[in-house]
Amino acid sequence: MHDYTRTTALVTGASKGLGEAYARELASRGAHLVLVARSGDALEALAGQIREAHSVRVDVIAADLSDRRSAHAVVDAVDDLGLDVDLLVNNAGTGAVGPFLGRPLGPTLQSVDVNITALVGLVHLLGARMIARGHGGIVNVASTAAFQPMPYQASYAATKAFVLSFTEALAEEVRGTGVRVMAAHPGATDTGFFDGTTASMNPKATDAPADVAARTLDDFARGRFLSFPGRASQRAGAFVPRLLPRGTVTRxxxxxxxxxxFQDVSDLDPARGK
Ligand SMILES: NC(=O)c1ccc[n+]([C@@H]2O[C@H](COP(=O)([O-])OP(=O)(O)OC[C@H]3O[C@@H](n4cnc5c(N)ncnc54)[C@H](OP(=O)(O)O)[C@@H]3O)[C@@H](O)[C@H]2O)c1
Structure with a gap:
């Protein structure tokens, strides 16, 4: 069983939503934290709350992970802090929603850079150090969206399919090294994921971020390489597509x-992403 006590965990996308929940849950399990997102003020506020509630060190790195140099910049900042990262939680993610050709290109490309490019960069840079030290862990937050094509979330689901495939392959590559890699696949979770657009989730079908975070960390502690931290029906939903023709699943x-x-989604601020 993995023990989080006195380990150092770097959580991306920690300013709100699931990332904030991962940070709070890790701190409650005794982990020191490095919090990463763009919103430095929100990270500092969260860091202050966590320091008050738990005897853990919390550092903040404000970074835009859609910048292709950001993985190097984050790792340089970790080095400046004099820290070794034991657990990387690649949680930051955004999702373009709506008809692919009818939506602005900017947020879609940023989503690809955050969900894929920054994730791969952080895994490469921090994972190599973990291998050299002979221990460490990586949790890549994908989604149940990873398991099938999703019209009107076409590029988002494809980025998560990348995370799924990449993480499973890497988990096998590092087996036996002392470094463990796990993909987490939440289903619909009650966060601000669709903020800024007219899209919304069915509240009856969403899980609480704190529950999703706790289950993810329990699964990692149990040595799993795959986690479905949402309700049971969401795990089932990830397996059904394996039984049907791909065209049927996509329809x-x-x-x-x-x-x-989702075919009619628009931005609440029409200037967004132009
Ligand atoms: N909510 C769901 O239903 C659901 C389901 C399955 C999987 N997931 C996955 O869970 C993860 C967290 O999503 P969430 O629902 O918690 O969304 P959220 O509430 O919108 O939070 C997203 C987080 O990512 C950060 N972020 C976004 N763009 C960034 C950028 N360019 N650079 C650095 N940080 C950035 C945000 O911080 P700043 O804005 O401060 O940068 C925020 O902390 C994502 O990978 C998402 O795909 C979510």
Whole structure:
């Protein structure tokens, strides 16, 4: 069983949502934290709350992970702090939603850079150090969206399919090294994921971020390489697509997202992402 006490965990996307929940849960389990996101003020506020509640060190690194140099910049900042990262939680992620060709390109490309490029960069840079030290852990937050194409979330689901495939392959590459790699696949979770757009989630179908974070960390502690930290039906939803022809699955997910109105999504601030 993995013990988080007195380990140092770097959590990306820690300013709100699931990342904030991972940070709070890790601190409650005794881990020191490095919090990463763009919103430095929100990170500092969270760091202050966590320091008050728990006897752990909390550092903050404000970084835009859609900048292709950001992985190097974050690791340089970790070095400046004199820290070794024992657990990397690659949680930061954004998701373009709506008809692919009808939505602005900027947020879509930023999503690819945050969800894939920064994640791969941090895994490479920090993972190599873990291998050299002979221990460490990496949790890549993917999604149940990783398991099938999703019309109206086309590029988002594809980025998560990348994370799924990449993480499973890497977990096998590092087996036996003392470094463990796990992909976490939350389902719909009650966060601000769709903020700034007219899209919304069905509140009856969402899980609480604190529950998702706790289950993810329990699964990692148990040595799993795969975590479905949401409700049981979401785990089942990830396996059904394996049994059906891909074209059928894509039509079904397209129908599901049409029922959620994702084909008509627009931005609340029309200047966003231009
Ligand atoms: N909510 C869901 O239903 C759900 C389901 C499955 C998987 N997930 C995954 O869970 C992860 C967290 O999502 P969430 O629901 O918690 O979303 P969220 O509430 O929107 O939080 C996203 C986090 O990522 C950070 N972030 C976004 N763009 C960034 C950038 N360019 N550079 C650095 N940080 C950036 C945000 O911080 P700043 O804005 O301060 O930068 C924020 O801390 C994502 O990988 C998402 O794909 C979510």
């Amino acid at each position: 079904l997910t397209g129908n599901l997202n049409r029922r959620l109105g």
